[in-house]
Amino acid sequence: MYTLIPPISATPPERTVIFVGLRGIPEIQGGVETHVAAISARLAERGWRVEVLGRTPYLPSQRPYTWKGVTVTPVWAPRSRSFEALAHTALGLIVAAGRNPDLVHIHAIGPALLTPFARLLGLHVVVTHHGFDYERQKWGRLAKSILRAGEAMGMLFSHANIGVSKVIVDSVRRRFSVGATFIPNGVENPFPQQDTSYLDRIAVTPRRYVLSVGRIVEEKRHLDLIRAFARLGDPGLKLVIAGTADHAGRYQREVEAAAAATPGVVMAGFQRGEALSQLYRHAGLFVLPSSHEGMPMVLLEALSYGAPCLASDIDANLALDLGADSYFPLGDIAALAEALRAKLAAPNPTEGAERAARVLDSFGWGAIVDRTMEVYESALLGWKASSPRRGRAGLGRRVEFGGR
The missing domain is CATH 3.40.50.2000 (Glycogen Phosphorylase B;)
Structure with missing residues (x-):
């Protein structure tokens, strides 16, 4: 099912996106993981060079492999509910900086806490807000405060934001005075009729x-x-x-x-x-x-x-x-x-x-990927207009989008 490959070159081709903030793909439990698996494979079909930085404990191989044209690269992460996402994202962003991609796409507001760090590394960042994770029952007061800070950092310091629901998009606009594009989760066509x-x-x-x-x-x-x-x-x-x-x-x-x-x-x-x-x-x-x-x-x-x-x-x-x-x-x-x-x-x-x-x-994935590519392209146009050196956006002007 998987083909092992050597690590990809540090010099990426045109239109490269690296996904950060998730456990990995494919067939790894979680809504974010299902979302990224669907989008990444379809972006690869459309000519993008796509890499997913996954967390080592969840992946089927400790070496990079390909799945549906997507490179999946294991990056170390501690098996810890409290520190896993942040530690992995920090290391993943350092790896991504070495690749010099067109875009880094961070998923969820916990990993988004490191958006300013990504900008300081010279990365051009899109953040998808998947939900108000600080409302989850499992988190204590400190963790909820960190997640709220992550939401703010992701929304304020990214070049473009995506919200998976209209509630999220409206909340982001009201509380942070920034725009976000509404792009929902999607569904695959159901498997054909099977036996039982x-x-x-x-x-x-x-x-x-x-x-x-x-x-x-x-x-x-x-x-x-x-x-x-x-x-x-x-x-x-x-x-x-x-x-x-x-x-x-x-x-x-x-x-x-x-x-x-x-x-x-x-x-x-x-x-x-x-x-x-x-x-x-x-x-x-x-x-x-x-x-x-x-x-x-x-x-x-x-x-x-x-x-x-x-x-x-x-x-x-x-x-x-x-x-x-x-x-x-x-x-x-x-x-x-x-x-x-x-x-x-x-x-x-x-x-x-x-x-x-x-x-x-x-909620077909085809239209969802079309919208995602629109956000990518608009962000890249805004970035190139304001940044003299491709691949090093610094902490300059952000690109904002209204919910549509």
Whole structure:
């Protein structure tokens, strides 16, 4: 699947972009990772030289390799929830400076804390804001302050900003008086119809299970879902939780204990490819009970398969406008249990097919990559007009874009 290659030359060709701030690609758990995998492969198809700097602990090789025309280069990172992203990003930016690319694209507001450092290294920077990470339950007061600082540094010191939701774009404009371009997450075309071999392996029956997909972290609210599922009291129904934790900890142990104590809960671990596709395609109901999302990629994926969906009533989920019966009040376990019961009792295949068509039309990756390239090209034009030496932008004039 992967082809090992020697490190790329320090002198990049025209139109080179390096992605920083993520664990890596391909098929590595996380919304940012899925987002970058989709965009990077399509940029490579369109003639860009693309490199992703990934974190060594998550990659399948400790040497650079290619995937769909994208160079993936391992860069050391500590396996630490608190320091992993910042340490890796700092080292990644030093590596990127040696490549002299046209652009460095930093993803997420934690890594964006180092945007001024990137500028001092002479890099030309685009930042994508994937969500208000300081709202995540797992972070303490100090970490949340650092993430807020990262948001400010990324928005104020980058040459161009992208926000994956209109809420983010509006917030950036209001609080920092800078523009950002709205470019949402996207979805791939669903896998073709498959058999149910994976479902057979985990002993679940098509349409007789509730599905949750995502990392095992506090803001995904798995415990709410497990407790609501237990109230249904249906011995023929199962709850499949697909995902794992990046770092073992208290919350993971609590979820595993609750799952073990609740009949019908299946901890499926991180799934990808055909196995994940089978889970989406045959789910009786997909549920996203999160307290925090930027742009809910797993919800888009479920919708693209025509799965019936139920989500918490946070702004990011409400923005998809699924209808009142597809939302429940965040954290209200009784209301979630009642919504589960109602949705499972009255499936609507026609509604699922219509939603799938709308999602694929509105969130196809082709248009998203077109918009991303527009941001890149506009940023490069602004940079070349204001910077006398290509590849060394310094801390000069930024390029701003309004949300469109």
